[in-house]
Amino acid sequence: MLYLAQVRKNDFLDQHQLRLLARQEAENFWVIIPEEAFILLGKGNTMSEKLLVLVELSPTGDIERLEDATSWVLGLIENYLTTGITPEFLQQEAERAEHWRQSLTLQNQDLARRSLELEARREQIQALEETLKRDKNGYHKDEA
Structure with missing residues (x-):
């Protein structure tokens, strides 16, 4: 050591x-x-x-x-x-990095929420499309 x-x-x-x-x-x-x-x-x-x-x-x-x-x-x-790196500078950089990490975490959570919402809407649209297909097929059968 x-x-x-x-x-x-x-x-x-x-x-x-x-x-x-x-x-x-x-x-x-x-x-x-x-x-x-x-x-x-x-x-x-x-x-x-x-x-x-x-x-x-x-x-x-x-x-x-x-x-x-x-x-x-x-x-x-x-x-x-010689580059001016002081303990205070390092502390400020650590705080900035922590703020970025928190911001990215919030953005990631927001994107995950939006992704779930979009998936739910997609599933609703698919369900509506299936209902429309069934209704359309049922409507054509009633005409025949």
Whole structure:
């Protein structure tokens, strides 16, 4: 699983550790890790303190991949923050989408109702046509 982490110095153990900040749940969905969770890097691994990194952990919690998060953060800025996408904008878009969904639902219900009405009218017309045919056939039989 992929995490965003920050390198910290553990003075007690005299080694660096990663403080896990967020976890990737889906491609563009991350969850903040509210509790403090740390992973020791080991004595030989010295990295700059406060550095943000992306770390991929195995199911057992072992580090499988570790990379500087600078390019990833810059990609986020480029994709989202340079175009003016703010939380407020996203909330407005979500509200607009919900209004569209509700409007489409109402339109769909109206179309379904009209379709049922048309079907009922078609059946009435067919019944009238059958009645007219019977009356016409009965009328011709009476003349004969």
